Amino acid sequence: MLKHIHVLPLAGESFGVRSMCTYVKTPNVRMLLDAGVSLCPRRFGLPPHPNEFEVIELCRRKIAEAAEKADVVTLSHYHFDHHTPSYEDWLCNWTEPTETANQIYRGKTVLMKNAREKINYSQRRRGWVFRKTGGQHSKKLETADGKTFSFGRVTVRFSDPVPHGVENSALGWVLMTTVEYEDEKFLFAPDVQGPMSSDTLKLILEEKPQLLMIGGPPLYLSGFKVDEKQIQKGLGNLKKIVEVVPCTILEHHVLRDKKWREKTESVFEKAAEAGNKVLTAAEFLGEENRFLEALRRSLYVAEPPSKDYEKWMRLPDSEKRLNKPPV
Numbered sequence: 001m002l003k004h005i006h007v008l009p010l011a012g013e014s015f016g017v018r019s020m021c022t023y024v025k026t027p028n029v030r031m032l033l034d035a036g037v038s039l040c041p042r043r044f045g046l047p048p049h050p051n052e053f054e055v056i057e058l059c060r061r062k063i064a065e066a067a068e069k070a071d072v073v074t075l076s077h078y079h080f081d082h083h084t085p086s087y088e089d090w091l092c093n094w095t096e097p098t099e100t101a102n103q104i105y106r107g108k109t110v111l112m113k114n115a116r117e118k119i120n121y122s123q124r125r126r127g128w129v130f131r132k133t134g135g136q137h138s139k140k141l142e143t144a145d146g147k148t149f150s151f152g153r154v155t156v157r158f159s160d161p162v163p164h165g166v167e168n169s170a171l172g173w174v175l176m177t178t179v180e181y182e183d184e185k186f187l188f189a190p191d192v193q194g195p196m197s198s199d200t201l202k203l204i205l206e207e208k209p210q211l212l213m214i215g216g217p218p219l220y221l222s223g224f225k226v227d228e229k230q231i232q233k234g235l236g237n238l239k240k241i242v243e244v245v246p247c248t249i250l251e252h253h254v255l256r257d258k259k260w261r262e263k264t265e266s267v268f269e270k271a272a273e274a275g276n277k278v279l280t281a282a283e284f285l286g287e288e289n290r291f292l293e294a295l296r297r298s299l300y301v302a303e304p305p306s307k308d309y310e311k312w313m314r315l316p317d318s319e320k321r322l323n324k325p326p327v
Contacts, residue, residue, distance in 0.1 A: 001211050001247050002184045009213070009281035010066055011037045011059035013255035016052060016292035018081040019059065020190045020252050022213060022281075023066040026181050028152030032070040033177060033188050035063055035104045038081040038092050040293055047091070047313055047320065049299040050306075050327040052292045056094045067104040072156070074144070075112035076190045077164065077174040078119075078126035083112075085126070086133035091320040101134035110135060111144040111158070113175050118145070118161035120172035144175060155180040162200045165193035165218075166230050176200075178207055189214040193253060194234020201237040205244065212245045213281070214238070216254025219263050220294070235267060242271035248278045255280065258294045 005026050011019035019037040024030070037059045039048040048056075063084075067073065075083045080093050086101040095101070112135075113119070115127020135141050144158040157180065161173030177188040187209035192200050194217040204212070217234030218226055242248050248271065254260055271278045282289045292299065305313070308326040315323065 002186060004181050005179055005184050005186050005211075007186055007211060007213070007284075008066075009249065009251075009284060010062045012251045012281040013253075013291060013293065014251060014280035014282035014289045015059065015287075016055035016290040017059050018252075018293070020082065020188075020213065020215060020281075021059070021063055022188065023070065024179055024186065025069075026151075026154045026179065028154040028181075029072060029156070030070045031072045031074060031156070031179065032063070032066050032104070032108075033074045034076050034082040034190055035067065035073050036080055036082045036084050037063065037094070039094075041092050041317055041320075043293055044297040046296055046300060048325075049292065049296055049303070050309055050325065051299060051303065052296070053094070053325050053327045055290070055292060060094050060100065064100075064103045067108070071109060071151075073105060073108045073110050073138075074175075074177055075110060075130075076177065076188075077113050077172060078115065078123040078130065079191070080126075082190060083126075083130065084134065085129070089321045090324045091317060098133070102137055105134045106137040107139050109140040109142070110138040111142055111147075111149065111156070113161070113173075114143040114145045118173045120170065123172050153181060159203055162192060162195070162203065163197045164191050165226070165234075166196045167199075176203065178209065185209045186211045187213070191215045191252065193217045194237050196230050196234040196237070198237070201240065204241055209245060211247050211249070212241065213249040213251060214241070215252035216250050216260075216264070218253035219257035219260055220253075235264065238264075238267050239270040242267055242276055242278050243274045244276075246276050247284075248276070249281055249284050250278055251281050255289075255291055256294055258291070260291075260294070 146160040157178040159176040164171035
């Protein structure tokens with residue numbers, strides 16, 4: 001698809017974790033986008049299955065290896081599946097107190113979401129903590145909202161903050177990132193959830209990327225935490241995108257629903273009619289999908305954990321975070 005901008009997804013729901021972390025190599029700069037990965041602490045009343053911990057450990061290793069090569073690390077917003085905190089948490093983030101974050105951010109140029117403007121309270125606090133911990137070890141720490149950076153002939157352009165889903169979402173705002181080299185363009189649009197916002201849709205269409213990675217709508221929350229009308233708006237806007245973008249990598253919230261493929265059938269049909277592709281990150285790499293969170297309940301039935309693991313499961317979440325699961 002692109003000859004000079006090489007895109008390598010490292011972690012995501014199609015690999016079995018919560019993330020959109022992606023490594024981008026260009027002729028002039030190497031970038032690690034949204035270097036975070038997490039697990040849902042409780043789904044279907046169950047903590048992560050041992051298979052999920054095996055995958056997050058693997059993803060952590062891949063992210064650390066990519067960070068060694070990267071010149072720039074980006075941070076679109078302060079959810080922990082998009083950046084790495086500097087505290088111990090084996091339940092959700094698979095992080096040691098400081099070393100995990102240091103592996104990623106030490107000596108790097110970090111281009112990040114402004115933690116003081118267009119941000120909700122929880123992310124403002126996390127942004128402040130990041131500056132005092134992992135961020136302080138970076139070579140350069142700079143807010144990126146609405147800014148453009150040049151690295152030789154490569155242009156890296158950040159959007160103004162766009163909604164994390166619906167307009168005025170309680171979840172706050174995120175940054176989209178465009179990487180451009182000559183006539184090639186890759187757009188990274190995390191957590192826009194479709195997009196649900198018409199303004200975000202307009203921005204994506206105006207960019208005209210050949211390759212897009214986008215977070216789809218949270219189907220699994222429909223009628224529970226998210227209005228079904230907003231879900232359908234996100235799917236409708238996604239159909240407009242795949243009709244004009246040659247290749248779309250569809251990831252994140254949308255894949256947490258076991259029936260995601262049948263619920264997005266019209267999106268795939270619209271892309272096919274236009275001769276375009278829609279793929280998960282795993283499929284983009286030619287790998288099989290592993291929707292471990294969506295299949296968590298059936299995993300416990302098909303592959304019962306050990307007695308030691310069952311003992312760990314009975315710990316309070318606060319203790320699970322401080323004790324590695326026996327996997």
